[in-house]
Amino acid sequence: MPIINYKTKELNCKIVYVGPSLGGKTTNIQAIHHSVPSHFRTPLQSIDTDGDRTLYFDYFALNLTDIHGYKTKFLIYGVPGQPYYKSTRKMVLNGVDGLVFIADSDKYRMSDNLESILDLKGMLREYGYIYEDIPFVIQYNKRDLPNITSMEEFERVLNSRGSKSFEAVAIQNRGVIETFKAICEEVVEKLNRTLASGRSKQGSMENHK
Ligand SMILES: Nc1nc2c(ncn2[C@@H]2O[C@H](COP(=O)(O)OP(=O)(O)OP(=O)(O)O)[C@@H](O)[C@H]2O)c(=O)[nH]1
Numbered sequence: 001m002p003i004i005n006y007k008t009k010e011l012n013c014k015i016v017y018v019g020p021s022l023g024g025k026t027t028n029i030q031a032i033h034h035s036v037p038s039h040f041r042t043p044l045q046s047i048d049t050d051g052d053r054t055l056y057f058d059y060f061a062l063n064l065t066d067i068h069g070y071k072t073k074f075l076i077y078g079v080p081g082q083p084y085y086k087s088t089r090k091m092v093l094n095g096v097d098g099l100v101f102i103a104d105s106d107k108y109r110m111s112d113n114l115e116s117i118l119d120l121k122g123m124l125r126e127y128g129y130i131y132e133d134i135p136f137v138i139q140y141n142k143r144d145l146p147n148i149t150s151m152e153e154f155e156r157v158l159n160s161r162g163s164k165s166f167e168a169v170a171i172q173n174r175g176v177i178e179t180f181k182a183i184c185e186e187v188v189e190k191l192n193r194t195l196a197s198g199r200s201k202q203g204s205m206e207n208h209k
């Protein structure tokens with residue numbers, strides 16, 4: 001649920017990049033951050049890292065133009081993929097409005113992809129969220145590697161929801177923006193529905209005054 005302040009006409013949407021360790025979450029977020037003009041975004045904070053591995057989380061905020069007269073901000077987060085950092089992942093997932101699952105195409109990492117998506121579903125359940133209700137996009141990253149999982153297998157094993165999915169080579173900036181655009185569109189669509197129902201509720205309350 002986005003944080004909507006009807007009084008100040010501001011709203012914040014939280015998009016979280018999830019997926020197995022070393023799958024390419026931070027690489028995606030860095031590429032998106034780089035592609036946005038600096039006056040639209042805050043500096044990228046990669047809080048606590050060890051080489052390529054995120055130990056806490058990545059974060060930046062993107063200021064959008066108004067949506068329905070609301071000053072809208074997208075808050076972009078990347079979690080640490082290593083199984084050990086579950087409590088941090090869970091904390092970052094609190095209040096999520098949109099999810100991007102970054103899968104690793106390396107054939108030998110299929111079990112890690114699966115473990116990661118099950119871990120995600122478990123945490124969402126613990127929060128009382130319904131996985132199928134949250135805007136969700138999948139990216140099959142590292143398509144440049146020699147031994148990769150086929151798209152058919154990926155779709156069958158990871159994409160039970162039939163969500164939008166994209167092939168990517170994040171280190172070459174391929175598929176990164178397409179994936180980000182897709183999740184933004186899904187989040188905005190849901191937001192439009194939320195705002196429309198908020199307006200009709202407000203209207204019916206005013207009618208009863
Ligand atoms: N070959 C290849 N390597 C990639 C690609 N995308 C990312 N990498 C590399 O994979 C490694 C891990 O990428 P990160 O973006 O740090 O992975 P992460 O998902 O943030 O990992 P955690 O923070 O541990 O969860 C880095 O060395 C990247 O350069 C890709 O498309 N192809």
Ligand SMILES: [Mg+2]
Pocket residue numbers: 025026027052053054078079080081
């Ligand atoms: Mg990372």
